[in-house]
Amino acid sequence: MRFGKVAMTFFVCLGLLAGVGTFTFGYGKGASYLSNNPETCINCHVMQDHMDSWQQSSHHHVAVCNDCHLPHDFVGKWVTKADNGFFHSLAFTMGGYKDPIQIKPRNKRVTQSTCISCHKDFVHPLLPATAGHDMLSCAHCHADVGHAGR
């Protein structure tokens, strides 16, 4: 069985990869990215200040990171999570990102939509009359609700 030996070696390597991969996933706290826990966002230290300021903010009793920074529908939530997860890890691994970090236009839209999602009954009269029209960004004036002192 000549192929037998080669195939065996291959499967041993595959096993090694699976082992190292599982370890790395665990060591890098990979599973936490599937959770709702705010501590996940400070796995890579960059968001420590944001975590600290969230803890001082008026919203920390009612909302965690994901409540404001991920869409509230199932598909949008996981697509955004995957998108941010990939680009944040890439930025942190490769370096060269803006620091203080800056929110991307896409994520700004997400935050605006989550403000409205919770407060729609209250802000209903302020919403644009026709879909797609501009309105003021809530966080422009209410910058402190999610991150006090920032």
Place this chain on the structure above:
Amino acid sequence: MTTSDNRSRSLGWLALLTGTVAATTFGVVAILVNIFERKQEARTPFVRVVEVDEVSTDPKPWGLNFPQQYEDYLKTVDDEYTDYGGNHALPPSKLEEYPWLKRLFAGYAFSIEYREARGHAHMLADQEVTRRVTEVQQAGACLHCHASIIPTYRRIGMEQLGQEVTAAKLAESFNQEAVMAGFKAVSQRTYEEVHAELEKTPDGVVEAAAGDPHLGNAHPVSCIDCHDPKTMALRVTRPGFLIGIDKLAKSDDPVPHLPSIAKWRKAGSKGTYDPNTDATRQELRSFVCGQCHVEYYCANKMTLTFPWSNGLKVEDLEAEWDSTTFPSEEADEAGEPFYDYVHKETGTKVYKAQHPEFELWSQGIHARAGVSCADCHMPYEKVGATKVSSHWVRSPMANINKACQTCHKVSEQEIKDRVDLIQHRTSDLIDRAAAAVTEMFDAIIAAREAGASDEQLKPIRDLQRKAMWRLDFIASENSKGFHASQESARILAESIDYSRQAIAGCYQLAGDPAANSPKAEAEEKASQ
């Protein structure tokens, strides 16, 4: 299909799969190691691998303990050029760019050579070769700021106080009494003498051969000038500042941006205000810069002086110079009134502003909001997972993201536009003040030629001194008005006003000075 075909195809697939698995494993291990390193970085801010002490003027051993800060410090040899200042191998000459400076400084060494400044790591080397030093006899006081000179002050001071001087004794403690004594002893000696003394002091690295007085190398300001080698705490080392800030604390200038002075005054202003025990850490993040980025007298007629006994505003400093007299040869006689140089074109004794960044910042909105020099010029940054204060001291405009956007949540372009607006406005006002000053020189020269006496010219000379002092104060300050924009505009407006008053005074003296000049008289005679 033959069996051998099947075999080679399976072999091909197997090779491809093996390659894929190998590449993926490679990637996973790379990520694993990266995560590991980042976790390690977050754990240990620094590891002390060598001991540094009070003679370690050479930054290299400090760099072994603090590699990131040292690497940043070394970067100060290549700061980028901004619109108003920066770095070149041979930086652009200000005298060529602004010809009026040559007339402003006529009779002063700055009229010989005056270039854009380069970064900290260049400062001693640049001073050694400038024609201001090579062609004019300068005082050793200049090394107060350009060199890492404290151990030299201490060594000379200890000799004077009759203490035993060995490398070990020098390294033992800061010994402020000896530092002050040494400072006073060398302040009035020549540049070359003090420079030679510098090399006789151990620097913590170079070991002396037997019989060689050369114990170390001369270094530009380095780690030890702002940090305590034992604790790494920020500290003020420069005698000029220690004396100056004590005078300021004892004045009645409100200094709302320096809360520890208010606290010290409230506690009864007892003894000496000592920034190293009284100041807050945030204040020290400005004070260490204020050790040198200030107005001072630095020549050989008296000890190096920071003129802060009335406060930090331009007229407060001026008032101190107005009331200062040089020490007199005769004990019972008052000395000659203070001046920096005799303006060659007009014969007036005038003041030279150095680079009053600390004083102008003190009048600005950033100081009032509790923002220190280091917040903008040495902003915090993350290197890997470690937070460090950048030691690449440079223009915030070269680093808008970290320097400004920590507080100002608007786009980089908008921040740059705001700064440009302030600097262009200031620059335009400087041009107007410069035009006024130059016309004033012409008017005074003409008045003298028309026979105006020194007594008649006295009030005009006073106006000239005030106008030149104010223009120079803003023109030589390193922010083009940004450190306090309204204050800069006020000072330049006063300068223009004093120049124009002086011109009007000249006209009143001699009618139309142009008509009374010898040339005009000769023309008049010829036409008769």
